[in-house]
Amino acid sequence: MAQPQLEEEKATPRHPKKTNTTRRLQTLNRKGGSGKSTTSGSYAEELGRMGYRVLVADLDANATLTKGVGIRLGELKYSIYDILMSPRTLLETRDAIVQLKHLNFDILPGSENLAFAEPALLMARRQRVLQERLAEVDDEYDFVIIDTAGHESFLHTLGHVYADEVIVPTEADITNWETVVQTLQSVRKVVEDGLNPKMRVRAIIVTRYQQGTKFGEAMLRKLNAEYGDLLLPMVVMQTVRVREAQAFNQPITAYDPESQPAKAYRKLAEHIERG
Numbered sequence: 475m476a477q478p479q480l481e482e483e484k485a486t487p488r489h490p491k492k493t494n495t496t497r498r499l500q501t502l503n504r505k506g507g508s509g510k511s512t513t514s515g516s517y518a519e520e521l522g523r524m525g526y527r528v529l530v531a532d533l534d535a536n537a538t539l540t541k542g543v544g545i546r547l548g549e550l551k552y553s554i555y556d557i558l559m560s561p562r563t564l565l566e567t568r569d570a571i572v573q574l575k576h577l578n579f580d581i582l583p584g585s586e587n588l589a590f591a592e593p594a595l596l597m598a599r600r601q602r603v604l605q606e607r608l609a610e611v612d613d614e615y616d617f618v619i620i621d622t623a624g625h626e627s628f629l630h631t632l633g634h635v636y637a638d639e640v641i642v643p644t645e646a647d648i649t650n651w652e653t654v655v656q657t658l659q660s661v662r663k664v665v666e667d668g669l670n671p672k673m674r675v676r677a678i679i680v681t682r683y684q685q686g687t688k689f690g691e692a693m694l695r696k697l698n699a700e701y702g703d704l705l706l707p708m709v710v711m712q713t714v715r716v717r718e719a720q721a722f723n724q725p726i727t728a729y730d731p732e733s734q735p736a737k738a739y740r741k742l743a744e745h746i747e748r749g
């Protein structure tokens with residue numbers, strides 16, 4: 475398998491954006507392993523395939539999404555860490571963006587150093603720094619998607635300040651119910667505290683659904699009963715194809731567009747497109 479071609483030169487638009495707006499999304503769930511990075515990469519790629527210009531910002535020190543599209547962290551000149559920690563006069567956001575030639579979106583790569591950025595930014599109360607740095611480039615994109623880590627941190631706050639729409643992926647397992655409730659409460663708090671009055675949940679998507687499991691069915695029933703209006707009416711099945719896609723540095727929507735998970739993520743992208 476050939477390595478994906480990466481373009482690390484200054485990102486010039488591959489094509490003009492499709493709309494005259496920029497929509498800002500955050501993929502959020504306080505539970506680790508709930509499918510956030512898989513979901514972010516999949517709907518980013520799908521929106522890109524639909525002709526939109528899409529940027530994903532990887533705001534996770536694990537940099538799962540960045541590594542998952544074939545970027546080797548050690549070979550990167552700059553990452554989101556450098557953008558958050560340097561003034562614009564030294565480094566422009568554009569200089570850290572990687573155009574993925576084998577995929578239909580650009581990425582502001584994650585970094586293990588984000589773990590060090592967090593306490594420094596918290597101490598300096600720089601909760602608007604991501605918003606300021608993305609403002610340099612975001613009018614060139616139809617969609618900017620923030621992928622966040624599973625555990626609560628100040629980095630989440632940076633994403634909350636920036637993003638107006640939240641996508642909540644959750645594993646199809648009733649034992650994860652509380653984390654969905656907490657995630658939705660945290661969005662409500664962002665609005666109530668005035669951190670970002672525009673923020674709202676756009677969709678809940680059930681991932682890693684295993685047919686015939688009582689824990690999966692119970693989760694789906696409860697989500698339908700309590701948050702039916704937000705729930706995407708198609709689940710993402712747990713399948714080995716998703717893992718396989720990651721092994722080949724691609725979201726499932728690029729690797730196997732006719733697979734069930736790709737179709738579910740297409741529904742999510744269409745749902746987002748409708749606004």
Ligand SMILES: Nc1ncnc2c1ncn2[C@@H]1O[C@H](COP(=O)(O)OP(=O)(O)OP(=O)(O)O)[C@@H](O)[C@H]1O
Binds near residue numbers: 507509681683710712
């Ligand atoms: N539909 C699926 N079928 C099979 N495996 C899946 C599916 N969706 C996600 N996974 C796997 O589940 C694991 C967790 O997914 P992912 O990394 O997207 O979660 P996450 O919420 O981003 O995790 P973290 O909180 O650590 O950032 C990964 O190993 C991923 O490959």
Ligand SMILES: [Mg+2]
Binds near residue numbers: 512538
């Ligand atoms: Mg992740």
